[in-house]
Amino acid sequence: MFLAHKTSCVYKSRFTLRNHIYDDFLSHKKRLKLELKLNCISISFTLDLWTAPNRVPIFAIIGHWFTKDFEEREEVLEFVEMRGSHTGATCRDYREVVEGARYRSKALCHHRRQRWKQRYFMPNCQSLYDAFKARFDDKHSLIGKPRMRFHGRPSWVRCSAHIIALICGDVLKDLKCDSAKEAKKYLDGLAQIHHGNAYTVPEDHACSIIQKVRFINLWALRSSPREQAFKAMPRTANRRPIYDVDARWNSMAD
Numbered sequence: 001m002f003l004a005h006k007t008s009c010v011y012k013s014r015f016t017l018r019n020h021i022y023d024d025f026l027s028h029k030k031r032l033k034l035e036l037k038l039n040c041i042s043i044s045f046t047l048d049l050w051t052a053p054n055r056v057p058i059f060a061i062i063g064h065w066f067t068k069d070f071e072e073r074e075e076v077l078e079f080v081e082m083r084g085s086h087t088g089a090t091c092r093d094y095r096e097v098v099e100g101a102r103y104r105s106k107a108l109c110h111h112r113r114q115r116w117k118q119r120y121f122m123p124n125c126q127s128l129y130d131a132f133k134a135r136f137d138d139k140h141s142l143i144g145k146p147r148m149r150f151h152g153r154p155s156w157v158r159c160s161a162h163i164i165a166l167i168c169g170d171v172l173k174d175l176k177c178d179s180a181k182e183a184k185k186y187l188d189g190l191a192q193i194h195h196g197n198a199y200t201v202p203e204d205h206a207c208s209i210i211q212k213v214r215f216i217n218l219w220a221l222r223s224s225p226r227e228q229a230f231k232a233m234p235r236t237a238n239r240r241p242i243y244d245v246d247a248r249w250n251s252m253a254d
Contacts, residue, residue: 032075036063039067041065041066044063044064044065045061045062045077046061046062046064048062058079059079059081059082060076060078060079061079062074062075062076063075177210177214180214180218183214184218187215187219187222197222197223201215201216201219
């Protein structure tokens with residue numbers, strides 16, 4: 001590829017590329033700390049856990065704040081590879097990051113995106129509050145300690161995504177809409193009968209509206225031409241027919 005464009009790659013080995021990425025990361029981290037020091041009055045944290053493409057579980061701390069010009073910012077402040085069981089023990093690293101980066105007086109609220117058990121995170125949340133309280137005050141005072149915005153458990157925002165998913169699952173079950181797994185199995189049967197994806201979803205007046213939308217959604221995703229045709233339709237520029245999990249809201253039906 002480089003020969004075709006009559007050029008050469010500046011990176012002679014993967015180690016050179018890795019070192020360049022790492023140096024760029026450190027430089028960005030320094031600029032981010034300076035920006036938070038100068039342009040951030042209060043900040044909220046989100047704890048998130050995901051699996052990278054190379055199957056490495058990553059625990060990340062994400063900061064959310066507004067600049068002086070009311071520009072919304074969201075950046076990954078720190079991340080670490082999760083080792084061992086995925087429990088709230090990693091909150092110890094979280095506390096070190098929050099204190100080490102001097103976010104203590106700016107911390108506004110904390111939110112977790114994962115369904116970790118309360119018994120792991122709530123004690124750490126209270127421990128974080130106790131550590132902050134030793135240096136900051138809950139009440140505004142001109143002569144006392146600096147005011148603290150984080151108040152332990154009241155400042156801890158619970159993630160309701162999984163609760164909503166359970167509620168939606170019960171509603172769909174009550175409406176007899178089946179599940180995405182059963183819909184995929186049905187489409188697999190049609191593909192086997194027609195020896196490919198060149199088929200249409202047969203009309204069934206007994207199906208509910210939600211079932212029909214799910215069938216059309218999954219049917220569109222099984223063919224690149226159908227997916228491209230969906231994108232070419234009016235008013236679909238910002239809509240994606242994603243259906244990788246049962247609990248995901250269907251943007252195709254908006």
